[in-house]
Structure formats: structure tokens, C-alpha cells
Amino acid sequence: MDGASEVRIFGAIALPMRSQGLVTVFLLQFVGIWKKFLLPFIMLSDQSKYPVTLGLYTCLSKGAGDSDLYPLVIMGFAVSIIPLIILLLVLQRFWRADLLAGGLKG
Secondary structure (H helix, E strand, C coil), X not given: CCCCCHHHHHHHHHHHHHHHHHHHHHHXXXXXXXXXXXXXXXXXXXXXXXXXXXXXXXXXXXXXXXXXXXXXXXXXXHHHCHHXXXXXXXXHHHHHHHHHHHCCCC
16 A cells, blocks of 8 residues: 555545445435335325335225225235345345455454
8 A cells, every 4th residue: 555545545445344334324225215105195296206105005095996906006016126125135245245354354
């Protein structure tokens, strides 16, 4: 690290140490935004801008008397979880790598 600028030192040492925390915060924020229900329900007047969960809920509430709609909405909720699962699987490697790196002395 002799002769390296502060930016290079920050990029080589500090950023890799922060990646686990940044990935965790990103994932928690993404899940929190993904499952928003009440705020869009109150604030949005245009139903085309509803998030997935709220859109499925309104679809279910409009067809409350139609029992054929329930399996479609349940399948819609199951499909809406797929992006979260994919994101968790992609970001899982950052947690493993950083947890192993924290236990090693160098």
C-alpha cells in the first residue's frame, strides 16, 4: 500500500469490509419496499401504479363473490415472491465471503 492514494486505500480496504453491511441494508430495504401495502393504498389514486401485493389484493376484493379468482390470486402472490428469492440467492455469496474473511488473520 506504499504510495497508494487515499482513494485506492479506501477502495482496497474499506469497501470490501463494508460490503456485507451494505448488502444486508440493501436487501432489508428492498424487502421493505416490496411489501409496502398501506401507504400506496392511501396515497395512490391510479391503480395502475399499485405495487404487486396491493394490486393482487384489489383484484381479490373486486371479485369477492367469485371463488374461481382465489387460486389465481394465490398463485399471483406465490409468483410475486420469486424476485425476492432470486435476490437473496444472488446476494448470498457476499454474506458467505465476508463471514469467512472476518474469521481469518492476515
